[in-house]
Amino acid sequence: MNADVIIVGAGITGASIARELSRYKLKILLLEKEAEPAFGVSKSNSGIVHAGTQNPPSSLKGWLCVEGNRLIREEIAGDLGLDFSECGQLIVIFDPADLPELEKIKKEGEELGVKGLEIVDRGWLEANEPNLGPDIKAALLVPSAGILSPYRFVYAMVENAVKNGAGLRTSRKVSAIRKPAGGGFEVVAGGEVFRAKFLVNAAGLYADEISAMAGAPTFTITPRKGEEYLLDKKREHIVNRLVFPLPAKNSKGILIIKTSDGNPMIGPTAHEVRGKEDLSTSDEGLAEVLAGARRLVPSISKSDIISYFAGLRPVAGKDFIIRHEDTVPGLVNAAGIQSPGLTAAPAIAVMVAGILKKQGLNLERKEEFHRLRPRPVHLFQVSDEETRRLIVKNPAYGDIVCRCELVSAKEIREALKSGAVTLDGVKFRTRAQAGRCHGGFCTTRIMKIIQEELGLPVTAVSKRGPGSELIKDERKWPSDEHSS
Ligand SMILES: Cc1cc2nc3c(=O)[nH]c(=O)nc-3n(C[C@H](O)[C@H](O)[C@H](O)COP(=O)(O)OP(=O)(O)OC[C@H]3O[C@@H](n4cnc5c(N)ncnc54)[C@H](O)[C@@H]3O)c2cc1C
Incomplete structure (x- = not known):
């Protein structure tokens, strides 16, 4: 064996x-x-x-x-x-007639052992979540969600x-x-x-x-697709908690999602699809998500969206x-x-x-x-003072590769040492290429670091594995450029 x-x-x-x-x-x-x-x-x-x-x-x-x-x-x-x-969650209702439904979710949650559940009124919501829509009447506060x-x-x-x-x-x-x-x-x-x-x-x-x-x-x-739309980081504090409507038939509904990287997210849709590789997004999905999100927080606009993706729930x-x-x-x-x-x-x-x-x-x-x-150290998560301390200790922290998300050469090398072998692997670990420019400025630099760190020819550097290599002909690659 x-x-x-x-x-x-x-x-x-x-x-x-x-x-x-x-x-x-x-x-x-x-x-x-x-x-x-x-x-x-x-x-x-x-x-x-x-x-x-x-x-x-x-x-x-x-x-x-x-x-x-x-x-x-x-x-x-x-x-x-x-x-x-542990930011907590709100499940909101728009009609006081839905209060029994909220009570039912609370009771079922308590039966499962969820602690600290509390129904909060419009006054509480105005004081704690000022950007919520005016039609929201009450909510179930779920403190242990994160x-x-x-x-x-x-x-x-x-x-x-x-x-x-x-x-x-x-x-x-x-x-x-x-x-x-x-x-x-x-x-x-x-x-x-x-x-x-x-x-x-x-x-x-x-x-x-x-x-x-x-x-x-x-x-x-059966795959059930969910389209999600990421908003600009400047909208980070649009809500203080995760905001949910009452659950829909097949899903938890369209949500306002806080993320650990700062960018809020809106979505996901929930529609059954045939293909297990169908990760396409659609105009209909965008319209559904925007309408659902704007019901919760009316100030969200289409121009806040910087990126989007779809995932498939394995149902x-x-x-x-x-x-x-x-x-x-x-x-x-x-x-x-x-x-x-x-x-x-x-x-x-x-x-x-x-x-x-x-x-x-x-x-x-x-x-x-x-x-x-x-x-792992992420500069985007630490104070300026801590960043200065890190640079004094290791100057590679001061060598910023991804300017949108403030990611240094040192963080990229650490990601490669911990197991990343592709551009997406570097992105998911460090956020380099995940900002507004989608890697337009930093991809070639990251490719050179991957080459150096993993000892690969540039033709083997890929986005997400074999078949997604970016360079076919090594002679077209500017190998003399500064790279570390
Ligand atoms: C839009 C959306 C939003 C969601 N939001 C949340 C949320 O907020 N909170 C939450 O708790 N859950 C959420 N989920 C659910 C959560 O994402 C999934 O339950 C979870 O990721 C499933 O993980 P998994 O490891 O089972 O599947 P996967 O992550 O798909 O892992 C399965 C792995 O198996 C590999 N594999 C497949 N076939 C083979 C093979 N033949 N040989 C070798 N390897 C193979 C695949 O490549 C894959 O890496 C969400 C799901 C979606 C789609």
């Missing part, structure tokens, strides 16, 4: 499971089809650490969300140096799992799964064969295909599917991880570890588990 457990998919679900299992004396292998972790659903979402409200008390996702929220707030955010902020950077959450989980001995193999698309006579699994990925006794399927949108490959075609994933019915497939001994599915999967992931990981133990995996704790991960 190469490993005790193979996990397919390095999104937040697989990354959290890898970190959880890395507490034990086990050989863990995380296989990811993309060039880097966090390139699936986990990069394209709202980044909200939901409190657990808006889920039925009987649902698995409801209680896993409440427990995931607790784990993030009380342990993981501090241990892994995440930029988590925000974090979704991709930096995944990177932190993966880095810490690897630090604790888990193996990570990227660009390894699982294409076949065999079940040898002696038990366990042979997993074919990227032309190699990996063996393990247990297989955990955390393949997001493709979890149905992986489960079928392993011999359990027990569910289908398999109403709830998560987290179970051992009894017809395929050793296969555990962590599938249908739609919202609030980002929040629930640490609790899903604990649940999966429990299922594996029940199936015979020996969970013996390591003598030493490296719980802590140093918080």
Whole structure:
């Protein structure tokens, strides 16, 4: 056996499971089809650490969300140096006749164990959220909701799992799964064969295909698209909390979202689509999001929007599917991880570890588990005084590469040392290229740093892995330019 457990998919679900299992004396292998972790659903979402409200008390996702929220707030955010902020949430109503609905959400939240819920009136809202629309009558205040950077959450989980001995193999698309006579699994990925006794399927949108490959075609994933629109940082303080309307049939509705990087966001839509790679945005989506957002905060205008993206929720019915497939001994599915999967992931990981133990995996704790991960430095998050101190210590902090987002050469080199191998990997870790100019000024400079740091020819430097290289002919690349 190469490993005790193979996990397919390095999104937040697989990354959290890898970190959880890395507490034990086990050989863990995380296989990811993309060039880097966090390139699936986990990069394209709202980044909200939901409190657990808006889920039925009987649902698995409801209680896993409440427990995931607790784990993030009380342990993981501090241990892994995440930029988590417990900003709180409001669920607003426009008609006093909807008050019973708000009371119901409060009661269901309390049944799930969500603390501090309180209904606040128009006077409270005027004092605390002055930009909200005049038609909003009351709201449910949910103090334990928060925000974090979704991709930096995944990177932190993966880095810490690897630090604790888990193996990570990227660009390894699982294409076949065999079940040898002696038990366990042979997993074919990227032309190699990996063996393990247990297989955990955390393949997001493709979890149905992986489960079928392993011999359990027990569910289908239907993508549900969400379009999101990012606003300029100058609108950072447009709201002080996350603002939600009453939930819609299939989603939590169009929200005003605070983000850990400062830019507020509006969205997401929720529409079922056919294609698992259909990340297009549309005029209709923009109109729907703008109308929904302006109902909550009328001063939002189209010209505030600087960027947009779409993500696909991997939906398999109403709830998560987290179970051992009894017809395929050793296969555990962590599938249908739609919202609030980002929040629930640490609790899903604990649940999966429990299922594996029940199936015979020996969970013996390591003598030493490296719980802590140093918080990466981001100049855009520190004071001028701290920036000066950093530059004195290391002048590369004063070498600003991305002017829009204030990202230094030092931060880019650190991102590459911690695992980034592509331009998107650098962007998600540091924010370089994420500002108003979308990398117009800094991309060539970042490419040169990638070349130097990873020892790659420029023709191998890509946006998000093989097939997305930017330069085809090395002779056209200005190699004599200053680059560090
Ligand atoms: C618009 C939107 C907004 C959302 N907002 C929130 C929110 O605010 N809060 C919240 O809690 N949740 C939110 N969610 C839900 C959350 O994003 C997901 O639940 C979560 O990211 C799912 O993570 P995952 O690891 O299961 O899937 P993924 O991140 O997709 O990871 C699966 C991984 O498996 C890999 N993979 C697939 N097939 C193979 C294969 N054959 N071989 C190897 N690897 C493979 C993929 O490349 C991918 O990296 C939102 C979702 C959307 C779409």
